[in-house]
Amino acid sequence: xxxxxxxxxxxxxxxxxxxxxxxxxxxxxxxxxxxxxxxxxxxxxxxxxxxxxxxxxxxxxxxxxxxxxxxxxxxxxxxxxxxxxxxxxxxxxxxxxxxxxxxxxxxxxxxxxxxxxxxxxxxxxxxxxxxxxxxxxxxxxxxxxxxxxxxxxxxxxxxxxxxxxxxxxxxxxxxxxxxxxxxxxxxxxxxxxxxxxxxxxxxxxxxxxxxxxxxxxxxxxxxxxxxxxxxxxxxxxxxxxxxxxxxxxxxxxxxxxxxxxxxxxxxxxxxxxxxxxxxxxxxxxxxxxxxxxxxxxxxxxxxxxxxxxxxxxxxxxxxxxxxxxxxxxxxxxxxxxxxxxxxxxxxxxxxxxxxxxxxxxxxxxxxxxxxxxxxxxxxxxxxxxxxxxxxxxxxxxxxxxxxxxxxxxxxxxxxxxxxxxxxxxxxxxxxxxxxxxxxxxxxxxxxxxxxxxxxxxxxxxxxxxxxxxxxxxxxxxxxxxxxxxxxxxx
Amino acid sequence: xxxxxxxxxxxxxxxxxxxxxxxxxxxxxxxxxxxxxxxxxxxxxxxxxxxxxxxxxxxxxxxxxxxxxxxxxxxxxxxxxxxxxxxxxxxxxxxxxxxxxxxxxxxxxxxxxxxxxxxxxxxxxxxxxxxxxxxxxxxxxxxxxxxxxxxxxxxxxxxxxxxxxxxxxxxxxxxxxxxxxxxxxxxxxxxxxxxxxxxxxxxxxxxxxxxxxxxxxxxxxxxxx
Amino acid sequence: xxxxxxxxxxxxxxxxxxxxxxxxxxxxxxxxxxxxxxxxxxxxxxxxxxxxxxxxxxxxxxxxxxxxxxxxxxxxxxxxxxxxxxxxxxxxxxxxxxxxxxxxxxxxxxxxxxxxxxxxxxxxxxxxxxxxxxxxxxxxxxxxxxxxxxxxxxxxxxxxxxxxxxxxxxxxxxxxxxxxxxxxxxxxxxxxxxxxxxxxxxxxxxxxxxxxxxxxxxxxxxxxxxxxxxxxxxxxxxxxxxxxxxxxxxxxxxxxxxxxxxxxxxxxxxxx
Numbered sequence: 013x014x015x016x017x018x019x020x021x022x023x024x025x026x027x028x029x030x031x032x033x034x035x036x037x038x039x040x041x042x043x044x045x046x047x048x049x050x051x052x053x054x055x056x057x058x059x060x061x062x063x064x065x066x067x068x069x070x071x072x073x074x075x076x077x078x079x080x081x082x083x084x085x086x087x088x089x090x091x092x093x094x095x096x097x098x099x100x101x102x103x104x105x106x107x108x109x110x111x112x113x114x115x116x117x118x119x120x121x122x123x124x125x126x127x128x129x130x131x132x133x134x135x136x137x138x139x140x141x142x143x144x145x146x147x148x149x150x151x152x153x154x155x156x157x158x159x160x161x162x163x164x165x166x167x168x169x170x171x172x173x174x175x176x177x178x179x180x181x182x183x184x185x186x187x188x189x190x191x192x193x194x195x196x197x198x199x200x201x202x203x204x205x206x207x208x209x210x211x212x213x214x215x216x217x218x219x220x221x222x223x224x225x226x227x228x229x230x231x232x233x234x235x236x237x238x239x240x241x242x243x244x245x246x247x248x249x250x251x252x253x254x255x256x257x258x259x260x261x262x263x264x265x266x267x268x269x270x271x272x273x274x275x276x277x278x279x280x281x282x283x284x285x286x287x288x289x290x291x292x293x294x295x296x297x298x299x300x301x302x303x304x305x306x307x308x309x310x311x312x313x314x315x316x317x318x319x320x321x322x323x324x325x326x327x328x329x330x331x332x333x334x335x336x337x338x339x340x341x342x343x344x345x346x347x348x349x350x351x352x353x354x355x356x357x358x359x360x361x362x363x364x365x366x367x368x369x370x371x372x373x374x375x376x377x378x379x380x381x382x383x384x385x386x387x388x389x390x391x392x393x394x395x396x397x398x399x400x401x402x403x404x405x406x407x408x409x410x411x412x413x414x415x416x417x418x419x420x421x422x423x424x425x426x427x428x429x430x431x432x433x434x435x436x437x438x439x440x441x442x443x444x445x446x447x448x449x450x451x452x453x454x455x456x457x458x459x460x461x462x463x464x465x466x467x468x469x470x471x472x473x474x475x476x477x478x479x480x481x482x483x484x485x486x487x488x489x490x491x492x493x494x495x496x497x498x499x500x501x502x
Numbered sequence: 503x504x505x506x507x508x509x510x511x512x513x514x515x516x517x518x519x520x521x522x523x524x525x526x527x528x529x530x531x532x533x534x535x536x537x538x539x540x541x542x543x544x545x546x547x548x549x550x551x552x553x554x555x556x557x558x559x560x561x562x563x564x565x566x567x568x569x570x571x572x573x574x575x576x577x578x579x580x581x582x583x584x585x586x587x588x589x590x591x592x593x594x595x596x597x598x599x600x601x602x603x604x605x606x607x608x609x610x611x612x613x614x615x616x617x618x619x620x621x622x623x624x625x626x627x628x629x630x631x632x633x634x635x636x637x638x639x640x641x642x643x644x645x646x647x648x649x650x651x652x653x654x655x656x657x658x659x660x661x662x663x664x665x666x667x668x669x670x671x672x673x674x675x676x677x678x679x680x681x682x683x684x685x686x687x688x689x690x691x692x693x694x695x696x697x698x699x700x701x702x703x704x705x706x707x708x709x710x711x712x713x714x715x716x717x718x719x720x721x722x723x724x725x726x727x
Numbered sequence: 728x729x730x731x732x733x734x735x736x737x738x739x740x741x742x743x744x745x746x747x748x749x750x751x752x753x754x755x756x757x758x759x760x761x762x763x764x765x766x767x768x769x770x771x772x773x774x775x776x777x778x779x780x781x782x783x784x785x786x787x788x789x790x791x792x793x794x795x796x797x798x799x800x801x802x803x804x805x806x807x808x809x810x811x812x813x814x815x816x817x818x819x820x821x822x823x824x825x826x827x828x829x830x831x832x833x834x835x836x837x838x839x840x841x842x843x844x845x846x847x848x849x850x851x852x853x854x855x856x857x858x859x860x861x862x863x864x865x866x867x868x869x870x871x872x873x874x875x876x877x878x879x880x881x882x883x884x885x886x887x888x889x890x891x892x893x894x895x896x897x898x899x900x901x902x903x904x905x906x907x908x909x910x911x912x913x914x915x916x917x918x919x920x921x922x923x924x925x926x927x928x929x930x931x932x933x934x935x936x937x938x939x940x941x942x943x944x945x946x947x948x949x950x951x952x953x954x955x956x957x958x959x960x961x962x963x964x965x966x967x968x969x970x971x972x973x974x975x976x977x978x979x980x981x982x983x984x985x986x987x988x989x990x991x992x993x994x995x996x997x998x999x
Contacts, residue, residue: 020941023941023943023944024943024944027943027944027946027947028943028947033947033951037951038707038708039707039708042708043708054545055544055545055546056541056543056544056545056546058539059539059540059541059542059543059544060544062536062537062538062539063538063539063542063544065536066535066536066537066538069533069535069536073529073532073533073535074529075525075529076522076525076526076529079522079525080522089690089692090692094514095514095517095518095521096517097517097520097521101517145715146705147703147705147706147714147715148703148705151705151706164704164705164708165705166705166706169706169707170707171706171707171709174706190706190707190709190711191711193706194703194706194711194713194714195713197714198713198714198715201715202624206624222690224690224694230701230702230703230704230714231701231702231703231714231715231716232657232701232714232715232716232717233714233715233716235653235657235695235716236654236657236658236715236716238653238693239652239653239654239657239658239693240654240658250521250525257679257682257683258676258679258680258683260675260679261674261675261676261678261679262544264675264696265640265675272704275560275639275640275698276640276642276675276696276698277698278564278697278698278699278700278701278702278716279657279695279696279697279698279701279716280695280696280698281693281694281695281696282693282694282695283692283693284690284691284692284693284694285690285692286692287647287692288647288648288691288692290648291647291648291652291653291691291692292651292652293647293652293653293654293655294647294652294653294692294693298692302521304521304524308521308524308525308528311524311525311528311529312524312527312528312531314531314532314533317528317533318533333929333930333932333948333951334944334948336951337944337947337948337951338944338947370809370937370940370941371937371940371941371944372934372937373897373930373932373933373934373935373937373938373945373948374808374897374934374937375897375901375929375930375934376897376898376901376902377897377901377928377929377930379901380901385536393807393808393810395810396808396809396810397810397812398810399810400809400810400811400812401810401812405810409809410811413805413806413809413811413814414814416805416806416814417806417811417814417815417817417818419800420769420800420801420803420818420821421800421817421818421821422800423797423798423799423800426769426800426801430772430773433773434773453939455939455942456938456939456942456977458942459942459945459946459949459977459978459981460946460949460974460977460978460980460981461976461977461978461980461981462977463774463775463973463976463977465773465774466774466776468776469772469773469776470767470771470772470776470779470780471767471772471795471797473776473780474783474795474797475797
């Protein structure tokens, strides 16, 4: 089954799942209110996002320089910097490290990029079990599911779902409340940190001028993953680089506000190397893997390069009415929502993933909320254009639009088509076939009442305006005429 | 037979060169620089006299606790009462003069340079550290693996107490970064962190739960002298 | 039983033939009488002619001359949105030619106006009509935008006795930045009670071909919108885009048939 067909099926299923819709509406509603309140109270949002956009532009459009700066500054402090072209290389690097240091137990903090390269599955086939330590990720791992949302992995679950999962997988008593569930996870995970041979994290930012990775979190699990085990590996996309440490004074609040509606996330940790001289703890080795995996493809597309500005806040997911109705799993990709729909064709191929760009009404809510000013819905349009140009669409569709263009460039053909459609609809209704499989507009009529084409078009009215001889054709006027020509009730 | 994964392995230098080449090739084509905002002020100014009030408000909103002392005696009294109320028995503190003086006889054990962090620290009820600075705007504490005496002390025990001086309070994150650079720029500590409240999660139905993995309790003892 | 379209058209022609002064009160003398070229989206022409007729009446009531370039068909948006930019370009070029030299172009649709104002430039940038397209864009307006911003008019002596909830159509809201304009106009309508709904700014789920390519998702979005409308107890939901109204009424008709849809132009043209 193609990705497109799978998406169609999953989206259709989820769109009718009212319970799922209610859960999302509840959770996203809470988020939306909090973000609005924080934006009003805490900072001047518009200048903030414009500044953020400018800094990201600077970083991305001088990416080679800043990555080299990062590498040099990080290496000076004892960090080992690796470069990986794709997921396979990144996985191989990590496996090498595991073998070299006889790593058996790994603790991991939430990282979308490790999802992107399917790291967990890979390590498990080599007998190494990475334990997710972020509560949402831990829950999702217990359920053998993929993360639902790039920021809130368990957004689709109710407390009851989590209670049930813990009961089944950990033997905890039923009827546990969220505080108890979190406490259970905390107890279980504590041992894991202390026993782990390696900690794997992602990073939210790479600071070029000081050679540091920055990890933003609320729980403290990433701090523990990067403090206790003797080895720490951070895998980071090359686009995460920012020029200066001081840029964080802007980015940390911007990310927090857009991501969760907080002023600042609980822990923002900058790691510049392995355990320093005179420091009592910390990993003896710190490795950073800089991953490309298709990002240079996006960089090369000057029109859409700005999609690399993304700081993975998740705001566009929360704003998107499509996401709100179908949820994260339906997309079938690592990155969901509008940003996922924009970048996945570049990272994984246009042919297979262009359908995501079509599964949008182009409402623009995503672009509105993006804290780094990415014109997301315009990029969806461009993906559609690229797909049509590149022959990734059906020949049937191409023919339809070619015919459409012919008709629309000829007023007589246009009027004729109008008459054909009008007559066709009248016949269909007369035969009682409206909404049936014989109705060409069944995809509409299945769920919604179709509009009825009036006998006279506007241009006919205009042409006949003020001509008294046409009064004879006027039928009984109805003062309460249906204003939007929907079918009358009975 | 070679492992399938190793066939992907290129010498790191070659990969590095390949990626940088791709980047440089792509960047031959430029994109228009976005306009800077007309008025770039993102954060409204905080009047200097309001700094402490602001810090107190923000810390409270984050469910952190602020204790203020005007003398060493007051500080010791605060600590003694807190340790008793919360039943902190195994306390680990950094060997910092302010902390020694504030803790007095309360401290059960003080860290030295060669201690074994993991298992012993894992038994602690409370970790006490100084900090680099406090940030009023966000109610945050900035510390490093130097001031925090390592990475774990401020995150592993279920409670964390920060002992700070009034003079360490700054308005904004940008002030904090400036200070860090002036103090550590020549040789950065391996870890720096900005702590804003006790550990938390809202992963279950957006319901706030404190003490997810890090400390459930965060306290700041502010020495107003 | 009469087919709706005919009775609807009949109604408007009937009104048109009534003595003019009773039907359309002339407002205060116009200082600057304009020649306005009417841009009628293809689906308005074919499906909702009343919207365009109302637009004519409003503009004439304000004392302007309205002309309708009869050869117009479409602005090209359906092809453009689906990625068929060559086809869209051909149709857009024809449009630019047709409306060249117009003093002002007014359109009762936010999405079609957006096409001309924001996307013609990109679409035709390498075309010989590029500068003409930019020129035309600067003189093309959505109806509420034209009335409030260009003419400075808010009160059209309209009357429409009903509780009305406003739906912010996406293009008008996010591309043309129209939020207050329609509300100002509606507040001046006699007898009209304007209410707001929870999901006013949330997309109704039409999105052109999206509505039939992904009908399940489109319908889910429609349900959220329609539920929100019903909550307000409004008699009518109004908007500046007939495409949205078609999507909304399609589901209202099945779920809350008491609630009807009406276009802003139809309200403003109403004097009874």
